[in-house]
Amino acid sequence: MAKLSKSAKIYLILVFAVLYAPIFYLIFYSFNSGGTMASFEGFTWEHYGAVFNDTRLLIILMNTVIIALLSSLFSTAIGVLGAIGIVFLRNRKTRNTVLSLNTILIVSPDVIIGASFLILFTLIGVKLGFASVLISHIAFSIPIVVIMVLPKLQEMSTSLIDAATDLGASKRDILTRVIIPYIKPGIFAGFFLALTYSLDDFAVTFFVTGNGFSTLSIEIYSMARAGITLTINALSALIFVVTLGLVLGYYFFNQRTGQSPGTGGAKL
Amino acid sequence: MKDNPSRPLYLVPYYLWIVLFVIAPIALVFYFSFLDLTGAFSLENYKNFFSSVYLRMTLSSFWYAFVITLITVIIAYPTAYWLTKTKHKQLWLLLIIIPSWINLLLKAYAFIGIFGLYGPANKLLQTLGTGPWQILFTDFSFIFVAVYIFIPFMVLPIFNSLDKINPALIDASRDLGASAFTTFRRVIFPLAINGVKSGIQAVFIPALSLFVITRLIAGNKVITLGTAIEQQFLVTQNWGMGSTIAVFLILFMIIIMMVTGQKEKGGSDNGKTK
Numbered sequence: 001m002a003k004l005s006k007s008a009k010i011y012l013i014l015v016f017a018v019l020y021a022p023i024f025y026l027i028f029y030s031f032n033s034g035g036t037m038a039s040f041e042g043f044t045w046e047h048y049g050a051v052f053n054d055t056r057l058l059i060i061l062m063n064t065v066i067i068a069l070l071s072s073l074f075s076t077a078i079g080v081l082g083a084i085g086i087v088f089l090r091n092r093k094t095r096n097t098v099l100s101l102n103t104i105l106i107v108s109p110d111v112i113i114g115a116s117f118l119i120l121f122t123l124i125g126v127k128l129g130f131a132s133v134l135i136s137h138i139a140f141s142i143p144i145v146v147i148m149v150l151p152k153l154q155e156m157s158t159s160l161i162d163a164a165t166d167l168g169a170s171k172r173d174i175l176t177r178v179i180i181p182y183i184k185p186g187i188f189a190g191f192f193l194a195l196t197y198s199l200d201d202f203a204v205t206f207f208v209t210g211n212g213f214s215t216l217s218i219e220i221y222s223m224a225r226a227g228i229t230l231t232i233n234a235l236s237a238l239i240f241v242v243t244l245g246l247v248l249g250y251y252f253f254n255q256r257t258g259q260s261p262g263t264g265g266a267k268l
Numbered sequence: 269m270k271d272n273p274s275r276p277l278y279l280v281p282y283y284l285w286i287v288l289f290v291i292a293p294i295a296l297v298f299y300f301s302f303l304d305l306t307g308a309f310s311l312e313n314y315k316n317f318f319s320s321v322y323l324r325m326t327l328s329s330f331w332y333a334f335v336i337t338l339i340t341v342i343i344a345y346p347t348a349y350w351l352t353k354t355k356h357k358q359l360w361l362l363l364i365i366i367p368s369w370i371n372l373l374l375k376a377y378a379f380i381g382i383f384g385l386y387g388p389a390n391k392l393l394q395t396l397g398t399g400p401w402q403i404l405f406t407d408f409s410f411i412f413v414a415v416y417i418f419i420p421f422m423v424l425p426i427f428n429s430l431d432k433i434n435p436a437l438i439d440a441s442r443d444l445g446a447s448a449f450t451t452f453r454r455v456i457f458p459l460a461i462n463g464v465k466s467g468i469q470a471v472f473i474p475a476l477s478l479f480v481i482t483r484l485i486a487g488n489k490v491i492t493l494g495t496a497i498e499q500q501f502l503v504t505q506n507w508g509m510g511s512t513i514a515v516f517l518i519l520f521m522i523i524i525m526m527v528t529g530q531k532e533k534g535g536s537d538n539g540k541t542k
Contacts, residue, residue: 004350004353004354008346008350008353011346011347011350012347012350012351012354012360015343015347015364015419016363016364018416019364019367019416019419019420020367021382022375022378022379022382022416023367023370023374023375023378025378025381025382025388026374026377026378026381029381036386037381037382037384037387038381038384038386038387039386077281078281078282078285079282081278081279081281081282082279082281082282082285084278085278085279085282098286101286101290101291102286102290104290104294105289105290107469107473107521107525108518108521109473109474109476109477109494109517109521110477111477111479111493111494111497111498111514111517112297112477112497112514112517112518113293115297115497115498115501115507115510115511115514116293116294116296116297116514117289117293118501119293119296119297119300119507119511120288120289120292120293120296123296139285139288139289142282142285142289196369199371200369200371200372202371202372202373202480203479203480206498206502207498207501207502216371217371217372217373220371220373220374220377221373221480221484224373224376224377224380224484225483225484228377228380228381228384232374232377236370236371236374236377236378239370239371239374240370240374243366243369243370244366246369247362247365247366247369251362
């Protein structure tokens with residue numbers, strides 16, 4: 001394999017520098033004792049203190065985590081069952097229809113998902129707030145779980161199930177003892193993706209959140225519109241560290257189970 | 269799940285989800301697009317959409333999305349190409365992807381500081397001799413931040429399709445006397461075109477519907493279809509008009525998917541992570 005030329009290396013270094021500059025810029029100024037992101041005056045932890053002393057912010061942080069955990073649990077459960085159902089659909093046409101319906105929420109712009117969910121919730125009378133946000137997050141995570149689980153199911157040989165049936169396993173046994181253990185990596189990947197999608201979501205939540213309930217993204221949005229406060233910097237530094245930990249953890253988990261990484265997927 | 273195998277009970281939640289959160293919302297958007305402000309049935313929204321205001325907005329939205337996608341491809345293609353040639357390429361790829369996992373709001377917020385009147389971008393310009401500029405709230409800052417945000421989504425599919433190319437094909441092309449450029453044009457590019465197409469899909473549609481960056485970085489000067497929908501739904505409270513714009517956004521989305529769609533044969537599926 002040809003070695004990278006010097007210009008290629010410089011190009012890649014530039015791209016990496018630009019990609020990470022804003023993130024490190026934020027983190028750097030989170031330690032600034034001055035109040036702005038323009039001049040660094042001195043080192044301080046005070047903005048981190050501000051994050052942990054701000055009860056409102058902590059409640060919002062908790063909301064965000066609870067929504068993420070609950071929504072990924074529910075969407076993983078429903079998505080896994082859905083994927084199993086899809087695999088066992090005999091009719092090719094039905095299966096393709098279900099699959100394309102499944103993809104719609106993945107490719108749709110968030111604005112449309114948000115707006116249409118807002119109409120839906122208002123019409124069926126779901127109060128905007130915790131419930132509507134949770135339901136929306138479950139709804140947009142389900143197709144992702146399905147797509148992460150399907151390949152695992154498809155590579156599973158049907159003779160495994162036949163063997164289990166021949167050995168007298170009930171349907172429940174087949175599901176819990178054969179299928180689920182086999183597709184476990186897919187389930188974990190789906191759960192992980194659902195978790196990060198939920199933590200990351202702004203646009204859909206923005207539409208269905210109403211007044212009084214807020215997640216981190218929503219809060220950062222309103223704080224950023226009001227102007228720069230270094231509390232956001234401290235918060236983003238914390239989020240960056242957590243995200244990095246999650247992604248690297250996931251990467252090494254995947255390495256160990258022998259899958260390729262790069263399962264990000266476009267989502268904005 | 270002991271009953272009738274043709275209709276397993278465990279599928280109920282999933283099918284319920286499809287009906288409630290896939291089919292119903294789209295149907296509702298179509299339905300609302302025919303309602304005027306009083307809730308009566310009318311074609312007024314569609315008539316309005318074809319008025320000069322909305323047509324101009326649609327055109328400018330497309331223009332921005334086009335420019336953003338083009339610049340993203342130009343930056344991402346060489347990045348992906350050289351990444352495939354590095355050692356530990358999967359790790360480097362992961363490092364390209366990590367910024368895409370950082371909350372969009374935080375990245376936009378960072379750029380408010382960087383492009384601000386006293387931010388590092390202006391400091392750099394000042395040391396270069398040109399005085400402070402209003403960078404924030406301009407087309408430039410909008411396009412820059414959008415490109416920044418989309419780069420990982422373009423690198424990933426292109427990387428995947430470049431990485432799948434059998435190196436023997438490239439060696440063969442060189443052995444047969446093709447120059448590096450010809451090899452690229454006749455061998456590498458056609459084989460990796462599907463990655464570019466998926467990348468365009470993953471960038472163009474979100475670029476049409478951006479509204480966070482337009483609000484935070486472009487200072488309401490740039491209006492994309494996404495901004496307009498958000499405006500109609502949450503500010504003006506005109507759900508009918510918002511739905512009409514959404515209907516057109518869905519239509520554009522379908523058209524773009526068809527244009528960049530891949531034939532289901534051979535080397536497809538090397539794009540968006542599935």
